[in-house]
Structures are given as C-alpha cells and as structure tokens.
Amino acid sequence: MSRLKATLKATAATTLAASLAFAPGLAAASPLGSDPIRLVIPFGPGGGSDITARVLSATAPEFCGPRIDVVSMSGAAGLEAVNFVRNAEPNGHTLLVTDYGPIVTSGFVDDVDWSHDDWQPVMNFTEWLPTVYTRPDHDIQTIEDWMEAAESEPGTITFGHASPLGIVHLPLILLEMETGMENVHVPTSGGGETRSMVMGGHIDLGMTLPASIASEVAAGELTALGVFADERSPALPDTPTFKESGYDVALPAWLMIFATSDVPSETVEFLQDCFMEALASPTAVAMSDRVNAGIEPLNAEDSARLYQNTVDTIGSILREIGEID
Amino acid sequence: MIESLLGGLYLAFSPEVIMFVAVGVFMGVTLGAIPGLSGDMAIAILLPIVFFLEPAAALGLLTGIYKGGMFGGSISAISFGVPGTPGSAATAIDGYQAKLKGYPNKALNTALYSSVIGDTTSDFVLIFLALPLAIVALTFGPVEFFALYAFSLLLISALTKGKVAKGVAMAALGILLAMIGRDPIGGSLRLTFGIPALSGGLALIPVLVGIFAVSELIIQLSRAWMERARRIVDDTKRQAESLLGDYDASKDKLTFREFRANMKATWIGTTMGTLIGALPGAGSSLAAFISYGLAQRFSRNRDDFGKGSLEGVAAAEAGNSATSGSTLIPLFAFGIPGSATAALFGAAFILMGMTPGPRLIYDHTEVIYALFLILIYANLINLALSHFLLPLYSKIAMIQSRILLPIVCVLAILGTFAAGNSVIDVWVLLFAGLLGVVLRIYNFPLAPLILGFIVAPGAERALRQALLIGRGEWTHLLSSPIAIGLYATAAIMILTFTVLMRERKDPTPPAAGKEGQG
Numbered sequence: 001m002s003r004l005k006a007t008l009k010a011t012a013a014t015t016l017a018a019s020l021a022f023a024p025g026l027a028a029a030s031p032l033g034s035d036p037i038r039l040v041i042p043f044g045p046g047g048g049s050d051i052t053a054r055v056l057s058a059t060a061p062e063f064c065g066p067r068i069d070v071v072s073m074s075g076a077a078g079l080e081a082v083n084f085v086r087n088a089e090p091n092g093h094t095l096l097v098t099d100y101g102p103i104v105t106s107g108f109v110d111d112v113d114w115s116h117d118d119w120q121p122v123m124n125f126t127e128w129l130p131t132v133y134t135r136p137d138h139d140i141q142t143i144e145d146w147m148e149a150a151e152s153e154p155g156t157i158t159f160g161h162a163s164p165l166g167i168v169h170l171p172l173i174l175l176e177m178e179t180g181m182e183n184v185h186v187p188t189s190g191g192g193e194t195r196s197m198v199m200g201g202h203i204d205l206g207m208t209l210p211a212s213i214a215s216e217v218a219a220g221e222l223t224a225l226g227v228f229a230d231e232r233s234p235a236l237p238d239t240p241t242f243k244e245s246g247y248d249v250a251l252p253a254w255l256m257i258f259a260t261s262d263v264p265s266e267t268v269e270f271l272q273d274c275f276m277e278a279l280a281s282p283t284a285v286a287m288s289d290r291v292n293a294g295i296e297p298l299n300a301e302d303s304a305r306l307y308q309n310t311v312d313t314i315g316s317i318l319r320e321i322g323e324i325d
Numbered sequence: 326m327i328e329s330l331l332g333g334l335y336l337a338f339s340p341e342v343i344m345f346v347a348v349g350v351f352m353g354v355t356l357g358a359i360p361g362l363s364g365d366m367a368i369a370i371l372l373p374i375v376f377f378l379e380p381a382a383a384l385g386l387l388t389g390i391y392k393g394g395m396f397g398g399s400i401s402a403i404s405f406g407v408p409g410t411p412g413s414a415a416t417a418i419d420g421y422q423a424k425l426k427g428y429p430n431k432a433l434n435t436a437l438y439s440s441v442i443g444d445t446t447s448d449f450v451l452i453f454l455a456l457p458l459a460i461v462a463l464t465f466g467p468v469e470f471f472a473l474y475a476f477s478l479l480l481i482s483a484l485t486k487g488k489v490a491k492g493v494a495m496a497a498l499g500i501l502l503a504m505i506g507r508d509p510i511g512g513s514l515r516l517t518f519g520i521p522a523l524s525g526g527l528a529l530i531p532v533l534v535g536i537f538a539v540s541e542l543i544i545q546l547s548r549a550w551m552e553r554a555r556r557i558v559d560d561t562k563r564q565a566e567s568l569l570g571d572y573d574a575s576k577d578k579l580t581f582r583e584f585r586a587n588m589k590a591t592w593i594g595t596t597m598g599t600l601i602g603a604l605p606g607a608g609s610s611l612a613a614f615i616s617y618g619l620a621q622r623f624s625r626n627r628d629d630f631g632k633g634s635l636e637g638v639a640a641a642e643a644g645n646s647a648t649s650g651s652t653l654i655p656l657f658a659f660g661i662p663g664s665a666t667a668a669l670f671g672a673a674f675i676l677m678g679m680t681p682g683p684r685l686i687y688d689h690t691e692v693i694y695a696l697f698l699i700l701i702y703a704n705l706i707n708l709a710l711s712h713f714l715l716p717l718y719s720k721i722a723m724i725q726s727r728i729l730l731p732i733v734c735v736l737a738i739l740g741t742f743a744a745g746n747s748v749i750d751v752w753v754l755l756f757a758g759l760l761g762v763v764l765r766i767y768n769f770p771l772a773p774l775i776l777g778f779i780v781a782p783g784a785e786r787a788l789r790q791a792l793l794i795g796r797g798e799w800t801h802l803l804s805s806p807i808a809i810g811l812y813a814t815a816a817i818m819i820l821t822f823t824v825l826m827r828e829r830k831d832p833t834p835p836a837a838g839k840e841g842q843g
Contacts (some may be wrong), residue, residue: 044665045369046672054676058376072369073747077507077525080747109512111521158794164512186793187510189606189786192655192662196605199659202466203794215680216660287376290678 031092031267036067038094039257040085042078042102048209049255052125052293053097059287060278064271066093077163078102079110086114086260092267095122096258101166103258104307104314108324109165116311121303122257123272125279126294128209129229129252130171131236135199136223143226143245146205150181158203159183160194165323167253168207171228174317175242175249198222209253210235211292228252234294251313256303272300333694336381337702345382346699349389350707354714356390357397360534360733361740363410364394368669375676381695385703387673388696391666392444392703395609395646396711399436403638404429404722405733407538411529412609412645414775415617417537419630419637426633427572430719434579435587435635436642437715441708443595443643447650448700450599451657458651459658462603467790468801470606472808474784476815477611480618482773483819484631492773495764499777500784502527509782510789522749527757531750532778534737535757536764536771542730543762572723574716579635587639590620594640598647603654605663606783609645614776616644622818631770650700656681 039053050072057068073081082102088094096103096119107116132146140146140157150157161169164187176182186203188194194206195213205225214235216222224239229250232241242249257275259268278284279297288295298306318324336342356362367390375383398410403420416436423432450458465473482492505516506526517523594616601612620640621630630637653670655663660682662668671681679689686693721729741750764771788802795801803809 044668045372046662046665046668050372051672051675054373054376058373070373074525079521079524080749110524164510184793184796186790187512187786188790189509189783192668193606195659196463196655196661196663197466197790199661200463200466202468212660215682215684219684221659221683291675292680 031264031270032065034066035093036069037064037092037271038069038071039097040071040073040081040094041097042073042081044074045072048128048211048293049097049099051291052255052295055284055287055291055293055295056125056275056278059281059284060275063278063281064274070097077106079106079112082106082112082114085258086118088260090260090262090264092259092263092271095271097125097255098258099128099167099253099255100310100314101163101253104310105165105170105318107311108315108318116307118261119258119307120261120263120268121300121307122259122268123275123300124298124303124306125255125257126296127229127252127254128167128211128294129227129233130168130207131210131213131227131233131239132172132205132207132225133198133213133217133222134205134225135201136220138204138223140204140225141223143240143242143247146225147179147181150183155182155184157183157205158186160186160188160197160203160206162188162190162194165318168209170314170317171249171251172207173321174251175228175247177317177320178247178249211294214292235292254303254306254310256307268300329690330694332691333698336379336691336695337385337698339381341379342381342385342695342699343702343706345378346385346389346703347706347710349386349391350393350703350710351389353390353393353395354397354400354707354711355393357394357409357413358400358404358718359740360401360405360407360409360538360737361530362743363398363530364390364392365665365669366743367394368666368673372669372672372676375673380677380679380689380692381699383673383677384692384696385699387670388699388703389706392646392649392707393710395444395649396437396440396642396707398645399440399638399642400433400718401733403432403436404718405538405729406541407733407737408533411533411779412613412648413641414533414537414610414779415613415641415644415772416638418617418641418772419632419634420641422631422633423635423638424633424722427723428577428633429722430574430577430715431579431583431635432633432638433715433719433722435584435638437708437711438579438584439587439591439594439639439643440646441704442591443598443645443647444649444707445701445704446595447599447602447647448697448704449650450603451650451654451700452697455654455657458600458603459654462605462655462663463659464807465604466805467787467794468805469807469811470604470787471784471791471802472805472811473601473604473607474611474780474787476811477615477618477780478773478777478784479815479819480622481614481776484618484621484770484772488768488770491769495769495771496773496777499774499779500781502532502774503778503781504785509786510793526782527753527778528747528750529779531741531754532757533775534741535754536761536775538730538734538737539754539758540761540765542734543758544765545730572720574720577719583635587636590616590624590636590640591643593620593623594643595647598644599651601644602648602651603663605655605661608664608779609648609652610776610779612648613641613645614772616640657685658683 041049043049053070057070060068085094085096140149191208191212197203198206210233213222217224224236226242227233227239229241229252276297353364356367357364368387398413399416401407401409402413402417403424406417406421408414408417420432478496482496483489508515514524597616598612601607617640624636652664652667655661656667656671662671674681741754
C-alpha cells in the first residue's frame with residue numbers, strides 16, 4: 001500500500017513537472033484545452049460506479065491534460081445526470097459514466113427527448129456479472145434447488161432485487177421468461193437492503209454484483225448460487241454460471257463512458273486513447289486491484305458494439321414483458 | 326493483541342492524525358451549521374483524499390467531519406430555526422423557541438453536551454457490542470420497519486395537545502409530498518403532473534430548508550414591511566446602536582442544575598439513537614424525532630415541550646448523535662452500509678483496499694483500533710472546539726433577524742444548489758417556503774410534516790415489501806412480535822396521553838377536546 005502511495009506521490013510530482021515543462025506542447029496535441037473534464041455519474045457517491053470512475057480521475061490527468069472531476073447527480077432517478085450531459089457543450093469535457101439502466105432502459109421506458117443513437121461510447125470500464133445469492137442455512141443452495149423449489153410451489157420464493165427493471169432485476173425477468181418459473185419479486189432500496197433482508201431471513205434470495213459479496217462467499221457467510229454470464233466471475237471462481245446449469249441466460253452489466261453523438265470523432269478518439277493509456281498504467285492497475293474494480297477497458301469501437309447489443313437485448317425483454325410496444 | 330493495540334494507539338495519537346481530526350471537526354461543525362450543506366456531502370467530496378493520506382489520517386478527517394457535522398446542524402437549528410442537517414430537524418422545534426426567549430447559549434450548550442454524551446456512548450456500543458446488536462438489527466425486516474415508522478409517525482403527530490388532528494394531517498401531507506416521483510415498487514411515475522424534473526421526487530434538503538428557513542424569511546420580511554413606516558421614524562437610532570438588540574449574554578449560561586435536569590432526556594435520546602442507528606436504513610432524523618417524542622412523554626415538564634424546553638433539545642440532539650457510532654455496526658458486522666454515512670465510510674474502506682465486513686477488524690487490526698480510538702477522542706475535540714466556538718455562535722444567533730435571515734437564505738439557496746447540482750431543487754426550496762408560510766399562519770405543527778416526508782419512502786417500501794412477501798395478506802403485518810409490541814406501545818401511549826391530558830387539566834370547552842381526540 002505504501003508503495004502505491006509513493007507511486008501516487010511520484011505521479012503527482014511528475015504530472016506537475018510535466019505540466020510546467022510541456023504545458024504548451026500538451027495543449028497542442030490535445031483537442032481539449034485546459035478546462036476540467038467532468039465525469040457525471042447518475043448515482044449517489046460511494047457506489048461501484050463512483051469508485052471505478054475515481055480510479056480514472058486519479059490517474060488520467062497525466063495522459064489527457066486537464067483535471068478530471070467526478071460529479072454525482074442522482075436526481076430524477078439518474079435522468080438528471082443524463083440530461084445534464086446531453087445539454088452540455090459537445091466538446092468532450094462533460095461525459096456520462098453509467099451502467100445500462102439510466103441510458104438503455106430509461107431510453108425505452110421513460111419520457112425522454114433523446115434516443116439511443118444520440119450517444120456514443122468512449123470506452124468501457126468493466127462488465128459486472130449479476131449473481132444470485134442466499135444465506136448458507138437456507139434450503140436452496142444451488143440453481144437446481146431453486147428450480148425444484150419453484151416447480152413444486154410456484155410463486156412462493158421471495159426474491160430481493162434493487163430498483164425495478166434495474167441491472168440486478170432484468171436478469172431474473174429474463175430467466176423467468178426462459179424457464180417459465182415464477183418468483184415473488186421484492187424491490188429494495190439497493191444492495192445493502194437486499195443483503196440485510198436475505199441475512200435476516202425475511203426473503204429467500206437476492207441478486208447483487210460479485211465484488212460486494214466475494215469475501216463473504218469465500219468465508220462461507222453467504223452462498224452464491226449462480227452468475228448470469230457466459231464465463232464465471234474471477235471474483236467468484238467456484239460459482240457456476242446459469243449457462244453451465246443449462247439455462248442460456250446471460251445479462252452482464254457494463255460500466256461505460258458516453259459522450260453525446262455530436263462530439264467530434266477526433267475528440268472522442270483522443271479521450272479513448274488517453275483513458276485507455278491511463279488505465280493501463282501501473283498506478284491505475286494497482287488501484288483497480290486494491291478497490292476490486294475489475295477494470296478491463298474496451299475501446300470505443302468494441303464498446304459501441306456492446307452498447308448496440310444491449311439496446312437490442314433490453315428492448316426485446318421489455319417488449320416481451322409488455323413494458324414497451 | 327497488545328501489540329496491535331499499541332500500534333493502534335501509536336497511529337491514533339500521532340500529531341498528524343490528531344490535527345486531521347481537529348480540522349475535520351472544525352469543517353464539520355461549520356458545514357453542518359450552513360443550512361443545506363452537511364457533513365455527508367463534505368465526506369463525499371473529500372473521499373478521494375484516501376488515495377493520498379495514510380489510512381488513519383484519512384479516517385480521522387472523515388470521522389471528524391462526520392461528528393462535527395452531526396452537532397453543527399443543531400447550531401443553525403437553534404440559532405435560526407433552520408435545521409442545518411436533516412438529523413437536526415427535531416432540534417429546531419424547541420431549540421429555536423429557546424433562542425427566541427433569549428437563551429441561545431443555554432440551548433447550544435445543552436445540544437453540545439447531549440450530543441457528545443450520546444455520541445460517545447454509541448461509539449462504545451459499536452466497539453464492544455457490535456455483533457450482538459447487529460444480529461438484533463437483522464431481525465428487522467419490512468414488517469418490523471413498517472411498525473417502527475408507523476409508531477414514530479403517531480408519536481410525533483400526537484405531540485401537541487389539542488393539535489393531534491392537525492398533527493396527523495401534517496404527517497399525511499408530508500407522506501403525500503414524499504410520494505411524488507417514482508413508485509418504489511412498480512417503477513412507474515406518479516404525481517409528477519407531467520413535469521419530468523419531478524420524476525426523482527422532491528429532495529429532502531430543499532424541502533427542509535424551504536419549510537423552515539424560507540418561510541421564516543418571508544414572514545419576517547412582510548412583518549418588517551408592515552412596521553417599516555413606524556420603525557423608520559423612531560427605531561432607527563436605537564437599532565443602529567446595537568447590532569445585537571437587547572441580548573444579555575451574562576443571563577444566558579447553562580447551569581449545572583439545568584444540565585442535570587436534562588440527563589433523563591439525554592439518556593432516552595442516547596438509548597433510542599444507539600438502537601435506531603444500528604438498524605440499516607432508519608437514520609438519524611428518525612432517531613431524533615422518536616427520542617424527542619419519548620422524552621416528552623416521560624418528562625415531568627411535558628407542557629414545556631415545543632416552547633423552548635432544554636429537555637427537548639437534549640433528547641433530539643442525543644438521539645441524532647447517538648446514531649453516529651452505531652450506524653457503522655451493520656457495516657462492521659456484515660458489510661452492510663446502513664446509512665448514507667456508513668456507505669461513504671464503506672467506500673473509504675474499499676478505496677483503501679479494506680473490505681468492510683466481519684474480516685475487517687482481523688485483517689486490518691491496527692487501523693481499526695486506531696479508528697475506534699479516533700471515534701472516542703474526536704468527541705472530546707468536538708467538545709473542546711465547540712465549547713470555544715459557542716459563545717461566538719450564540720452572539721451570531723442574536724444578530725437581528727432582518728440582517729441574519731437574508732444571509733441564511735442566500736446560504737441555504739447556494740447550499741441547496743451545491744447539494745444536488747440541480748436548479749429544480751432551488752424551485753422546490755422556494756415552493757416549500759411558500760407552503761411553510763401558509764402552514765405557519767394557520768398554526769399547523771411543522772414537525773409531523775417533516776417526519777412524514779422523511780419516513781414515507783421507507784415506510785411505503787416496507788409496507789409494500791411486507792405485503793408482497795405476505796402474498797397480499799394484511800395479517801402478515803402482525804406476524805412479528807416486535808411489530809405487535811410497537812403497535813401496542815403506540816396505542817397505549819396515544820390513549821394515556823390524550824386521556825391523561827384531558828383529566829389533568831382541561832380548561833378548554835369540549836370543542837377543543839374533540840380536536841384533541843381526532
């Protein structure tokens with residue numbers, strides 16, 4: 001840890017020296033000027049998106065030029081942040097960092113004045129793999145247990161997820177669509193409430209992201225049933241995927257940086273390059289490991305493909321359950 | 326064990342760490358005292374500092390801000406009648422009345438001592454009783470939470486004699502206002518009247534500041550306007566002589582006798598605050614209101630409540646500050662962040678590479694021991710620093726309101742904007758101010774409105790979760806002994822309160838009595 005701190009201090013010193021010595025050179029190479037870059041997140045501070053964005057804001061100024069601020073705007077269920085970025089000057093200084101909820105799902109179900117095509121991905125941080133879990137003394141301990149219990153008494157298993165149609169709810173809907181099983185859906189205020197209801201015995205199952213339960217699962221205080229992904233999660237190597245159990249249901253949630261589509265492509269390219277470079281730096285890698293962020297950056301092109309796929313998948317789920325026409 | 330304790334001591338009492346704690350306390354008190362800004366916001370903004378400081382120093386700074394902010398909120402609650410933080414909304418009820426009577430210093434000192442007593446006790450509970458209390462906290466599910474919220478609403482609505490009907494109406498209005506926005510269960514929009522900006526609901530801080538501060542400003546301004554002609558003629562000279570009016574600081578000292586008389590209320594607040602703080606999701610404002618309500622029920626001078634009772638200030642402040650240690654209990658015991666503050670501390674731990682949860686204390690023994698020590702001695706720093714600052718603050722409180730209130734309101738509007746970066750919040754603030762004016766003119770109690778607004782989201786979620794889990798059977802709400810106990814206590818308290826009050830002295834004609842039962 002102290003080595004990391006030394007690196008950080010060194011980095012800060014280098015940045016300072018570099019900006020003093022090469023300030024004009026940098027400005028010429030960068031289409032960005034010296035105004036700070038704002039990474040706007042549509043969630044409250046302290047969550048996974050905030051922590052991940054802060055790894056970038058701490059390391060990227062050295063590569064991108066200007067200072068980088070993380071701004072949290074959770075108002076209007078995240079739409080305030082989205083609208084703020086949408087209405088900002090399209091110069092690459094105001095970017096949105098979000099999972100698919102406030103942009104893909106909201107773009108379908110909410111009354112917004114933008115469409116999915118009005119956004120272009122700059123890069124993708126990571127893919128979060130939604131995971132079903134319960135307490136270790138519960139009857140249901142595996143995906144098979146769950147399926148059997150749901151078959152013998154349909155509609156009795158209570159399942160806690162965060163906000164409706166969010167990233168830890170849609171996978172459950174998708175699974176029910178695939179298998180025809182029924183559960184009682186219990187929305188909660190978030191991962192903390194789901195967890196205390198599962199641990200206190202008030203509900204049967206819950207869904208969350210691997211990083212938040214990995215250490216409890218390793219210590220045997222929680223059981224992870226299955227992961228909604230094609231591959232197992234590195235944080236939960238012993239937890240099977242639903243695919244392995246014969247249910248072809250995968251719905252990872254990415255965390256992506258977006259610019260509006262009217263930001264010039266050379267600006268987006270510059271941002272992509274300097275962000276990717278920053279995240280590949282030893283400091284950023286050490287930080288990412290330390291905070292369990294699991295950052296595996298994707299460039300703009302791959303992110304755009306991922307984004308388009310998600311728009312298609314979420315669109316078909318929402319059509320199927322009658323949320324949209 | 327001994328070695329890590331010594332290591333913790335060494336970390337906690339290094340000059341650098343002590344300095345960060347003191348700076349944090351000072352920042353917290355100051356920010357907490359500005360309506361709209363709170364310690365939580367400062368912690369959120371300063372979170373990245375953990376990348377650059379040693380863990381003990383970073384945690385010291387955050388702890389200091391948190392504790393200072395917890396107390397700082399009561400400064401503006403007492404001085405201007407504007408709760409500086411949501412947690413101090415209950416403090417404003419009696420604290421502001423005490424100030425109007427010319428005793429801001431007494432009220433501020435009462436708030437400080439009860440805050441520090443509540444907070445320190447709660448920290449000891451966190452250190453020694455975290456696990457057992459956390460296990461108890463987990464038995465609170467939707468059924469129990471709904472009972473707790475219903476209990477608190479009844480308790481506060483029935484606070485004022487003869488105003489029970491108005492109290493219940495205000496609680497209902499608060500709940501209604503809180504329902505604007507997105508349905509927490511179905512996810513659909515409701516009561517937004519087609520205004521997209523309302524889809525996230527009304528934010529707490531602008532509603533709070535608007536109802537308390539902006540309405541007060543409007544009333545003061547209109548009063549000043551009406552008296553203007555008269556004043557200009559004969560008062561200008563006298564007012565110019567003294568900025569402070571006729572405030573006499575020497576009569577405004579908290580005596581030991583008064584301090585002792587508040588001890589019962591302080592301990593009620595400390596107990597309730599510690600217990601409620603340990604429940605994930607309940608929060609410091611709920612703890613303050615419940616403590617206030619209970620202290621009134623058990624007080625010998627019940628009728629003084631709402632009229633500047635120091636006991637009322639003591640109970641509310643002990644109640645909100647006593648959540649500050651115990652709110653970390655679910656985080657330490659299970660890794661569950663039970664409040665916004667706990668979530669921020671959790672994030673700080675994660676950023677430092679420490680995973681919150683039961684392993685925390687084993688994996689990072691020295692840092693956690695240091696944190697425990699910091700939690701305790703930060704209270705002493707808070708006590709010393711605030712003791713030094715309070716005479717100054719109480720003088721500020723007595724600056725004439727026509728000068729003070731506009732400043733407070735500008736700070737409130739700026740603070741509100743800074744809190745959410747949102748212009749809508751400023752509009753909400755102004756509308757809440759107008760609503761506050763109407764309610765004040767017709768003598769409606771504001772506390773039930775605020776409590777209704779604060780607990781409604783949790784209460785609605787708990788009710789509907791309970792009904793989902795119980796497959797729509799309403800009897801499921803009575804399926805837990807804790808819930809039944811809470812409902813029964815509420816019923817008994819309301820009954821004895823209304824009956825007792827009527828028997829003891831009821832000089833008013835039956836008409837007022839009827840309202841009292843409503």
